[in-house]
Amino acid sequence: MSYQHAQDNWFSAILIGLIALAVLVNIWRARRGKELYIRRIPGLDAIDEAIGRSTELGRPVTMIPGMTDFGVVAVQALTIFKYITKQIARFATPMRLLSGNPTVFAVAQEAIYDAYNEAGRPDLYDADSIRFLSDRQFAFASGVAGLIQRERVAASFMFGEFFAESLIFAETGNMVGAIQIAGTVSFTQVPFFVAACDYTIIGEEFYATSAYLSREPVLLGSLVGQDIAKLLFALTTIGGVIAASIAGTDAPIIKLLGQPGGWDAFWSSVLKGGGQ
Amino acid sequence: MHMLTNLMAQQTIWRLPEESRILFATLIVLGAFVLVLGLVPVLQTLPPRGRRAIIVTVTFLAGLFFAAEFFLPVDWTAVFPKDDPKRNFLTPAIQPAQNVLQIIGALALGLGTFGLVRLHLRNAVQRRPQWGYSIVLLVSFVVMAIFSVLNTLAEKGIVARDPLLQRGFSILFDYTLLQLDAAMFSLVAFYIFSAAYRAFRIRSVEASILMFTAMLVMIGVVPLGAYISPALPAIANWVLAYLNAPAQRAIEFGVGIGGLAMAIRLWLSLERGVT
Amino acid sequence: MQARTQSVWQRMLSIDRRWLYLILFVNIMTFLLAPIRMPASISPPVQKFYDEIEKLQPGDMVMISSNWSASTLAENQPQLEALITHLMRKQARFTIISIEAQSRDISYRLAERITKEKGYQYGEQWVHFGFVPNLVVAIKGMVNDLPNTIKQDVRGKEISKIPALQGVKSLSDYKIVIDVTPSGTVPAWISYSPKNLTILYCPTSVMAAEAYTYLDSGQIKGMITGAKGAQEYEQLLGIRGLGAPFANTISFSHLLIIFFILLGNFAMLMNRLQAR
Numbered sequence: 001m002s003y004q005h006a007q008d009n010w011f012s013a014i015l016i017g018l019i020a021l022a023v024l025v026n027i028w029r030a031r032r033g034k035e036l037y038i039r040r041i042p043g044l045d046a047i048d049e050a051i052g053r054s055t056e057l058g059r060p061v062t063m064i065p066g067m068t069d070f071g072v073v074a075v076q077a078l079t080i081f082k083y084i085t086k087q088i089a090r091f092a093t094p095m096r097l098l099s100g101n102p103t104v105f106a107v108a109q110e111a112i113y114d115a116y117n118e119a120g121r122p123d124l125y126d127a128d129s130i131r132f133l134s135d136r137q138f139a140f141a142s143g144v145a146g147l148i149q150r151e152r153v154a155a156s157f158m159f160g161e162f163f164a165e166s167l168i169f170a171e172t173g174n175m176v177g178a179i180q181i182a183g184t185v186s187f188t189q190v191p192f193f194v195a196a197c198d199y200t201i202i203g204e205e206f207y208a209t210s211a212y213l214s215r216e217p218v219l220l221g222s223l224v225g226q227d228i229a230k231l232l233f234a235l236t237t238i239g240g241v242i243a244a245s246i247a248g249t250d251a252p253i254i255k256l257l258g259q260p261g262g263w264d265a266f267w268s269s270v271l272k273g274g275g276q
Numbered sequence: 277m278h279m280l281t282n283l284m285a286q287q288t289i290w291r292l293p294e295e296s297r298i299l300f301a302t303l304i305v306l307g308a309f310v311l312v313l314g315l316v317p318v319l320q321t322l323p324p325r326g327r328r329a330i331i332v333t334v335t336f337l338a339g340l341f342f343a344a345e346f347f348l349p350v351d352w353t354a355v356f357p358k359d360d361p362k363r364n365f366l367t368p369a370i371q372p373a374q375n376v377l378q379i380i381g382a383l384a385l386g387l388g389t390f391g392l393v394r395l396h397l398r399n400a401v402q403r404r405p406q407w408g409y410s411i412v413l414l415v416s417f418v419v420m421a422i423f424s425v426l427n428t429l430a431e432k433g434i435v436a437r438d439p440l441l442q443r444g445f446s447i448l449f450d451y452t453l454l455q456l457d458a459a460m461f462s463l464v465a466f467y468i469f470s471a472a473y474r475a476f477r478i479r480s481v482e483a484s485i486l487m488f489t490a491m492l493v494m495i496g497v498v499p500l501g502a503y504i505s506p507a508l509p510a511i512a513n514w515v516l517a518y519l520n521a522p523a524q525r526a527i528e529f530g531v532g533i534g535g536l537a538m539a540i541r542l543w544l545s546l547e548r549g550v551t
Numbered sequence: 552m553q554a555r556t557q558s559v560w561q562r563m564l565s566i567d568r569r570w571l572y573l574i575l576f577v578n579i580m581t582f583l584l585a586p587i588r589m590p591a592s593i594s595p596p597v598q599k600f601y602d603e604i605e606k607l608q609p610g611d612m613v614m615i616s617s618n619w620s621a622s623t624l625a626e627n628q629p630q631l632e633a634l635i636t637h638l639m640r641k642q643a644r645f646t647i648i649s650i651e652a653q654s655r656d657i658s659y660r661l662a663e664r665i666t667k668e669k670g671y672q673y674g675e676q677w678v679h680f681g682f683v684p685n686l687v688v689a690i691k692g693m694v695n696d697l698p699n700t701i702k703q704d705v706r707g708k709e710i711s712k713i714p715a716l717q718g719v720k721s722l723s724d725y726k727i728v729i730d731v732t733p734s735g736t737v738p739a740w741i742s743y744s745p746k747n748l749t750i751l752y753c754p755t756s757v758m759a760a761e762a763y764t765y766l767d768s769g770q771i772k773g774m775i776t777g778a779k780g781a782q783e784y785e786q787l788l789g790i791r792g793l794g795a796p797f798a799n800t801i802s803f804s805h806l807l808i809i810f811f812i813l814l815g816n817f818a819m820l821m822n823r824l825q826a827r
Contacts, residue, residue: 003742003743004691004694004743005345005346005347005348005349005350005364006346006347006348006349007349007350007351013346013347016536019533019536019537020536020540023536023537023540023541024540027541027546070381070384072535072538072539072542073535075538075542075547076538079547099388102381102384102385102386102387102388102389103380103381103384105384105387105388105391106384106387106388127391128395128398131391131392131395132388132389132391132392133392135385135388136457137457137620137622138456138457138460138461138622141460142456142460146409150406163733163734164461164464164622164623164733164757167464167467167468167471168460168463168464168467170471171467171470171471174471174474175568185531185534185535186735187524187527187528187531187761188735188757188758188760188761192468192471194475195471195472195474195475195476196467196471196475202527203527203530203531203534204527204530204531204533204534206531206534207531207534207535207537207538208534210547216548218541218546218547218548219541219547222537222538222540222541222546223537225537226530226533226534226537229533229537230529230530230533233529233533370691371688371691371692374685374687374688375688378684378685378688432707449656453621454620454621454653454657455621457620457621457622457653458621458622458624460622461622461623465575465579465804466571466572466575466576468808469571469572469575469807469808469811470568470571470572472808472811472812473571473808473811473812473815474815476812476815476816477815477816477819478816478819487812491809491812494805494808494809495805495806495809497594497756497776497779498779498798498801498802498805499589499590499591499592499779499782499798499799499802500589500799500802500803500805500806501592501802502589502590502591502592503589506592509592509594513594513595516760516763517595517763517766517767520760520763521763521764521766521767524760524761524763524764525764528761528764
């Protein structure tokens with residue numbers, strides 16, 4: 001507890017450094033031209049299908065980053081929405097981006113404008129299609145639900161951080177017959193999305209989305225680095241279990257690795273010969 | 277560097293007499309404003325490469341500040357005996373930096389609200405489809421804002437506490453807003469029911485296992501489960517503690533590592549998605 | 552050409568959702584009003600929660616972080632009411648802080664009502680710190696210097712002049728922090744609060760699943776989950792609150808949902824058999 005600085009738990013700080021190293025090394029490898037494999041994610045393959053359906057029906061697409069505060073999750077969500085917008089621009093399908101956070105709304109305006117520009121269709125950009133509804137959870141939920149019902153959207157993309165309002169969006173979309181693809185890091189909301197959406201992207205697949213869609217070497221390399229880091233965590237866990245089973249949870253080496261401030265216990269008990 | 281951070285830590289400006297403090301604060305805010313306004317045309321005249329170089333540098337330095345503050349050791353009393361052993365020389369600047377981020381967030385709220393009001397005003401004036409809803413929104417917005425601001429001023433004693441103001445605020449907040457909030461959340465219960473009825477179908481072995489486990493937990497965590505059999509709560513607690521927790525932990529590891537990787541890419545400007 | 556009539560199984564599978572909502576509404580109203588009260592089986596997390604509060608001595612400081620709004624009133628209100636009752640029984644001093652604007656008013660009014668009933672004086676035994684916009688900034692500030700971080704209580708009085716807070720310099724002077732919340736704010740308390748502080752958690756039911764990892768690792772020492780957890784806690788305290796009637800209603804709603812899930816699967820099976 002009280003992890004305000006790396007000195008509070010050097011083991012954790014070293015782990016962070018190792019993860020960063022794994023990511024950076026693999027980005028470097030990918031930039032040097034190494035072929036990297038990424039498995040299929042069905043939900044992302046369905047994006048084009050959903051957009052096509054909207055275009056045929058002549059009904060809009062909604063993109064909802066939820067109540068996400070501006071940060072890593074919001075940037076990832078906007079990256080995905082930028083990709084979707086470029087696809088939408090090819091067919092001139094109407095779209096709505098509904099945000100519950102004003103900072104995300106401000107950045108989304110720029111991101112979507114860039115997307116239309118990059119797709120060669122700046123004329124299609126409509127500032128009113130990107131809306132900040134409310135930063136109050138259920139005011140936002142009722143605004144989104146109302147819009148989905150009134151405009152009878154044909155496809156709904158929900159990527160970001162969601163809370164209790166997730167099921168309200170998903171079920172309302174289901175009522176109007178929209179095809180729905182959701183991706184979130186809020187795993188308490190994953191069951192609701194799984195029950196009500198056509199495709200759900202869970203956990204770190206959300207962070208893999210930009211790599212999957214763009215196939216950029218940097219992003220693919222980062223993904224491989226993440227997988228190596230996860231393997232490292234798994235090996236550390238197994239090693240820790242074995243070590244704790246043999247040495248006991250009170251052994252200094254276990255305290256060094258496993259507890260906040262364990263470094264102090266290690267120094268005082270082992271190096272100063274204090275026993276325990 | 278120590279003098280600078282000590283100055284920041286003591287927040288010396290706030291110890292000045294009030295008139296000087298207000299003058300200094302005004303000058304600082306105006307100066308920051310002029311700097312930002314001056315930077316915008318400079319950035320626009322630069323070629324895209326130059327602009328990108330500035331953005332990458334500023335992003336890197338901003339991230340470096342937080343990373344350095346976290347990783348630098350805190351206990352420097354061996355070198356600087358009078359130092360606080362719980363912080364390094366960057367720690368005093370963290371609070372002002374967080375405050376700046378909050379202020380930027382507040383500005384963004386103003387921007388978002390402006391966009392919302394502008395859209396609905398235009399809908400109402402141009403009689404676009406469903407303009408009636410826009411009128412409702414604008415009237416509600418203005419009325420709630422007036423009563424909320426006056427209520428807050430009355431709480432601080434700046435305006436008199438009028439019974440009409442109290443009654444109006446109570447009707448809007450206690451009897452309308454809170455009840456609408458509760459009603460919207462209650463929708464979730466009904467939606468869960470229809471979603472569960474529609475989606476929980478046995479289509480495979482895994483789906484069956486999932487469904488029956490879910491049912492055991494659903495009935496085990498409520499008093500009815502204990503009434504039916506004492507084994508049901510025990511099974512439910514076991515599933516939550518020994519099946520659910522490891523799975524949650526595994527997903528959390530993945531999400532945490534993914535978030536860290538994304539943060540590194542943003543910090544080093546390797547992520548070209550939104551930027 | 553004759554139109555094909557739907558079989559009873561097909562009609563059951565495609566039942567209008569409004570009938571489901573009506574059935575659920577009738578179920579909830581019936582069991583909310585019916586005088587059926589079943590005792591709860593005390594779960595280990597609630598027992599641990601109770602035991603941690605029982606360890607308090609008269610005059611010990613407790614921080615309550617109350618971040619819920621009217622939407623989660625049914626789950627968080629019984630928790631907070633029972634919690635304040637227990638703290639008063641142990642003659643502990645407590646402070647309440649809110650990062651949700653609505654919660655500031657709701658928790659303040661609730662605490663005022665309950666403490667008045669039991670003779671606890673505001674300012675002498677309990678204080679409300681009001682609304683803080685950023686929890687992480689507030690916790691980091693309170694760890695170092697609480698009076699200068701909070702500055703004023705909800706009534707506008709200076710923290711340093713309030714009798715209940717005499718001698719309180721930082722969060723380290725507290726024994727327990729209890730997070731009563733519908734959102735995932737407990738990781739912030741776990742990460743940034745001092746090592747000696749015990750953390751207890753009162754989430755809504757949907758957030759409880761992700762808290763079991765922290766419970767397992769000992770980072771939180773006890774947990775009350777939603778209305779059902781509140782019922783168990785009330786039972787341990789020997790008081791009658793809102794937890795019991797709400798938990799009983801939830802019991803029968805769960806039973807209804809399970810029945811309809813089984814019915815839906817049965818209808819699907821019969822429909823398939825009929826189709827053959």
